[in-house]
Every structure is written in structure tokens, then in C-alpha cells.
Amino acid sequence: MYKSILRPIFFCFSAESIHHFVAAMLRFARRIGMLPLLRAMFSYKHPSLEREVFGVKFPNPVGLAAGFDKNGDLYREMSAMGFGFVEVGTVTPKSQPGNPKPRIFRLKKDNALINRMGFPNKGLENMLKNLRKRNNNVVIGVNLGKNSLTSNEEAPSDYLKLFRSLYEYADYFVVNVSCPNVKNITDLQNPDNLNAILEGLFEFRRGQNSYRPILLKISPDLSFEQIDSIIQILIDTPLDGLVAVNTTTSRSNLTTDSKTVKRIGNGGLSGAPITDRAISIISHIHKKTEGHYPIIGVGGIMSPKDAQRMLDAGASLIQIYSGFIYEGPAFAKKICKHIRLAEETPKQQ
Numbered sequence: 001m002y003k004s005i006l007r008p009i010f011f012c013f014s015a016e017s018i019h020h021f022v023a024a025m026l027r028f029a030r031r032i033g034m035l036p037l038l039r040a041m042f043s044y045k046h047p048s049l050e051r052e053v054f055g056v057k058f059p060n061p062v063g064l065a066a067g068f069d070k071n072g073d074l075y076r077e078m079s080a081m082g083f084g085f086v087e088v089g090t091v092t093p094k095s096q097p098g099n100p101k102p103r104i105f106r107l108k109k110d111n112a113l114i115n116r117m118g119f120p121n122k123g124l125e126n127m128l129k130n131l132r133k134r135n136n137n138v139v140i141g142v143n144l145g146k147n148s149l150t151s152n153e154e155a156p157s158d159y160l161k162l163f164r165s166l167y168e169y170a171d172y173f174v175v176n177v178s179c180p181n182v183k184n185i186t187d188l189q190n191p192d193n194l195n196a197i198l199e200g201l202f203e204f205r206r207g208q209n210s211y212r213p214i215l216l217k218i219s220p221d222l223s224f225e226q227i228d229s230i231i232q233i234l235i236d237t238p239l240d241g242l243v244a245v246n247t248t249t250s251r252s253n254l255t256t257d258s259k260t261v262k263r264i265g266n267g268g269l270s271g272a273p274i275t276d277r278a279i280s281i282i283s284h285i286h287k288k289t290e291g292h293y294p295i296i297g298v299g300g301i302m303s304p305k306d307a308q309r310m311l312d313a314g315a316s317l318i319q320i321y322s323g324f325i326y327e328g329p330a331f332a333k334k335i336c337k338h339i340r341l342a343e344e345t346p347k348q349q
């Protein structure tokens with residue numbers, strides 16, 4: 001029904017307009033008390049899907065990736081759509097408009113998206129207002145970024161400000177320094193810059209009564225050598241885990257004609273073309289760390305089989321963005337069912 005009726009209609013409109021339309025419909029559904037119905041239709045509960053990762057309990061391992069609920073005003077709706085956790089943001093200290101539109105493009109032939117959003121969001125105060133309303137039924141991660149106008153030298157204070165203010169309101173945090181759409185932000189992935197950001201967060205956390213896991217989201221464009229220096233930080237510091245991966249600036253593995261791709265221009269590619277790269281990075285990290293550190297696997301999960309491959313490669317949890325756009329509202333449920341079956345199959349042998 002989604003692929004044959006709704007998706008062709010949705011795909012006649014700009015990706016961002018449809019995003020706002022669907023978000024508005026979902027919020028309306030909540031206001032008129034329809035979330036239990038959505039939950040009954042789209043979520044799948046089973047004890048074998050429950051996970052405990054970095055001290056947080058998840059009802060299932062399938063999360064919504066950052067960027068979909070940028071302002072933290074859709075997490076109840078997305079939980080009703082079957083997601084076991086929702087990563088809100090990227091939030092920046094001040095609200096900012098992001099890059100000029102259009103800034104999300106569909107590559108239908110490739111089951112992919114290119115976006116150059118540039119962290120549009122309503123800022124910290126608005127995120128706080130939204131997360132104060134939470135009642136802990138939904139597991140929430142907050143993805144932290146710096147404002148576009150903040151220089152890389154001043155970036156640590158942006159991350160610290162967000163972390164301190166939101167500390168009480170999230171189950172885990174993700175330091176995002178891997179977005180290809182914010183000028184020079186990916187330079188923050190080098191160890192000196194990273195340590196400068198992370199040290200401030202660790203110090204603040206040491207003074208708190210409660211513990212909030214801190215993860216780092218990495219780019220698929222890092223070389224394995226660069227990934228190894230990040231693994232070293234994981235080993236040497238109290239960093240709790242990695243989110244792998246963000247979107248890529250690469251344009252390989254595309255069947256869309258090169259003229260169209262060129263016309264779209266800059267941006268991060270997500271969806272089917274990045275599946276293999278994401279899985280190889282997860283597998284590399286898992287092997288190098290002997291499975292000692294949690295990895296949230298994200299990037300190109302377009303089918304339950306992709307989800308299973310990512311879990312088999314060593315991801316403790318997975319996240320979806322492009323797959324939800326292409327596969328529709330029942331996608332999280334479909335993956336959960338598949339994972340449950342896969343887990344039960346060996347037991348029956």
C-alpha cells in the first residue's frame with residue numbers, strides 16, 4: 001500500500017515538504033488520541049527484542065536515526081511507529097536556518113537520498129522545552145552539534161553547553177562531528193580536536209549523580225587509519241561507544257546518471273549505496289575492539305536482511321533514516337519481526 005499508492009504521491013512533492021506534511025499529520029494523530037492505534041498497527045513487541053546497551057534498556061534494537069526529528073517534537077509519534085529509540089537533533093545551541101532550499105534530493109533509481117541540510121533546528125531552548133515533556137516511555141538520544149557560525153576552536157563550548165543543559169533529559173548523547181554539510185566540522189574528527197570536545201563532557205559528567213553515555217558519530221569517509229585513531233580514543237577515554245556512520249560525500253555505487261548527480265551538487269549521500277561501506281566499518285571496529293564497545297550501526301539499511309547483516313557485523317543497535325522514506329511506516333516492525341525470527345531459528349536447531 002505504501003509503495004504502490006502513498007510513495008508515488010509523496011514522491012511528486014519535494015522531500016522536505018513531504019517531511020513537514022507527514023510530521024504535521026503525526027502530531028495531529030497524537031493530539032486526537034490516535035497514537036495507541038498507530039502503535040497497534042506499526043509496533044512489534046517481544047521480550048527477545050529487548051536489549052540493554054551502555055546501561056540503557058531498549059524495547060527493541062531498531063532506532064530512528066538523527067536528522068528526522070531535529071527538534072525533539074516527534075519522538076512520541078516515532079515510537080508509536082515501532083522504533084525502539086529515537087535520536088533527536090542535531091541540536092545546536094542557537095536556532096539556525098540551515099542551508100538554502102532545496103536541500104534534500106531523492107535518487108530513486110538508487111534507493112538513496114542526498115541532503116545538505118546544514119543542521120537547521122530551533123536551538124537548545126526549544127529542545128529543552130520539548131524534552132521536559134517526556135515521560136520516559138520513549139528511549140531518547142540527543143545528537144549534539146555546533147552552530148555553523150561557531151569556529152572549530154570554539155566548538156567545545158557549544159557541545160558542553162548543550163550537554164550540560166540537556167543532561168537530565170536524555171538517555172544517551174551523540175557528539176556529531178561527521179556531518180558533511182557544515183563547513184570544516186569533519187576536521188573535528190581528528191584526535192586533538194575530538195579530545196578537546198570530549199574532555200569537557202567527561203569532566204561535567206564526573207560531577208553528576210546520574211550517568212549518561214556519550215557516543216561519537218563518525219563519517220564513512222574516514223580511512224581505516226583514521227578510524228583506528230578514533231578506536232584508540234574509545235579505549236583511552238570514558239567514551240561509551242560509536243555511531244557508525246553518517247552520510248558520505250562519495251558518489252560511487254550510483255546508477256543515477258552523472259549529469260543529474262552533478263546538478264544536485266554537494267551533500268551527504270545516504271541509503272542503499274552506503275550499506276556495504278557502513279557494514280565494513282562496523283565490522284572493522286567490532287573486530288579491533290573485540291566487541292568490547294557498543295556500536296550503533298546506521299547507513300543503508302533498506303531491508304530486514306541489511307539490518308541483520310549490520311547486527312551480525314557487530315552492531316548492538318541499529319538506526320534507520322532513508323529506509324523509512326523508501327520502505328514506509330511498517331519498516332521498523334518488519335525489521336523487528338525478522339530479527340526475532342533470526343534469533344529464534346538457531347534455538348530451534
Ligand SMILES: Cc1cc2nc3c(=O)[nH]c(=O)nc-3n(C[C@H](O)[C@H](O)[C@H](O)COP(=O)(O)O)c2cc1C
Nearest residue numbers: 065066067090115245246270271299300320321322
Ligand atoms: C535528510 C537527512 C538529514 C539528516 N540529518 C542529520 C543530522 O541532523 N544529524 C546526524 O547526525 N545525522 C543526520 N543525518 C544522517 C542520518 O542520521 C544517517 O546517519 C544517514 O542518513 C545514514 O543512514 P540511512 O542510510 O539509513 O539514511 C541525516 C540524513 C538525512 C537523509
